[in-house]
Amino acid sequence: MTNSEPLLDVRDLSVTFTRKGGPSVRAVDGVSFTVRPGETVGLVGESGSGKSVTSLAVMGLLPRRGVQVGGQVAFDDDDLLTLPRDRMRDIRGRDIAMVFQDPMSSLNPVVPIGIQVTEVLERHQDLKGDTARAAAEDLLSRVGIPDPARRLKEYPHQLSGGMRQRALIAMALACRPRLLIADEPTTALDVTIQAQIIELLKELVQDTGASLVMITHDLGVVAGLCDTVHVMYSGRIVESAGRRELFAQPRHPYTGGLLASVPRLDAPRGAPLHPIPGSPTDVLRWSRGCAFAPRCPNRIEPCTDGPPPLESIGGRSLRCLNPLTETEEVATR
């Protein structure tokens, strides 16, 4: 981790989905975080916590209708949220790239892999014909796809899931972006392939010096990869800390619950699992208190009086009125 100027500075980002004849839904609410050059940042949370929407807002990929985006996303002195659409197109794929969740559906089924790789090079680096093809071949072999010349001519359905995700990573890294956003890149893959893909991302990010924003619900991925971790719940960041501090001592009861819910191999046989009680849909509106309160084992009276503020405590940010203490065992009810 370096202490230079942040590459990406997300300030007070909020995303609201409005529907005709329905209540509007605030999916992301006052989210702020920074990504420094070369840093790997984890955004962690359950489904529906707003982590994917955050990344799509940064990329400018949210639908234009029915969505209100507020706050600032500073990148290179530009605010990505107010940038003209064509300028944003120049940045996407060249300076900021993204790898998505499902490699099965993220590739165009009727276009050969080769064209889907070279089109990025043609768009941003003015490579054409044989030069572009050679560069694409090089990219595929760098992400560990054997026999790249043949693979370039094939269609997505002829590749396995892991291969497809490798191809998508090759496309994302084609123009050596300074920031890569990976949105649950391993969720749709076999467990054995997951580790390979994470390892590949780690290597490539180290080689190119790119920053990485890793969006995941898998704390194992975070533990092996990220420098800084932001835990999201119901559209807000509830705890931010360095990886070591977070794993050594989670302070927010939700973080604690996430860590406790990971099954352990060294636990005695037949020991119960420790899920977080309730479901992410049992939320309180943030305006009325802590959204996690309905599921929280550490809940105290003031939790439901109003939104708890995000406070800096000992090198981390925490949004909790009654955090887990230094010595307290992680709640396991």
Next chain:
Amino acid sequence: MLKFVARRLLLLVPILFGLSVLLFVWLRALPGGPAQALLGERATADSVARIEALYGLNEPWYVQYWKFVSSAIQLDFGNSARTNRPVTEEMARTFPATFELAIAALIFAVGIGIPLGYYAAKKYGTWLDNVSVSGSLLGVAVPVFFLAYILKYVFSVQLGWFPTQGRQDPRIDADHPTGLYVLDGLITGNLEASWDAIMHLVLPAIALGAIPLAIIVRITRASVLDVVHEDYVRTAEAKGLWERTITRRHVLRNALLPVVTVIGLQAGLLFSGAILTETVFAFDGVGRFIAEAISNRDYAVLQGFILVIAAMYVVVNLLVDVSYGLIDPRVRVR
């Protein structure tokens, strides 16, 4: 691929055989016969018998069938009882006319339908979308003959922009080597004849293309709406590609797959002739000729024409399937 085509073409044999038997029996089950139709109300038993003997209609149906099949294999379908000319000659005259009209209708339907469907989807929920959706509903709902008469009345009779009927102004002296009048004009260098043929095609093509147009608009719109929400379109956006690249390569190429199927099916229908349109515009094509043949119990014409149409339908469908394999790699197996 070749094996696939060969197998499908081989399937033509049982299809045509079954159809020819059905057709043969069905035609002879119709009340009256060609002799009655030719001779009219005052036919005597004697004169009817003479005509029937002339055309071999007095023989048992299986003998007639055998004669029909053995000559049909040599592409000889006998003579029309009405015009007394060989059926193949009538085909050579009417099929190019229908083919030309069908192509014109398809150009109209596809040329307008795909862009309109695409923009309706792009502007989902706006007035353009609403107009094209309700307009296409109207296109399907309005009866063809009604639309044809309205077009003819407004644009030919009242405004005089287009000719009212036929394929070519009789005052134009033109040669017709292929029977496709627009092409003939170009080949013989008679541009005036070509232009005249096009003007004769406009209104019938619109009348005939209205239903295919409406269907293509709706399928294209629905398909584009589906595809723009696909993950791979988002991937393309994430690459920062230009909008036209995304539209052409990632949206349309996928969205047009179901449209191609629909176009193929519609083409098959159009090539088999359009009785209503051809009748309203006195367009000398297959549909009108068959309609007249039915009322005249013209067995030879009906047998020959319907078999050829069936064969064409199978071939057009085969072409659609083959082209599907070309544009969708996932189908390119076997």
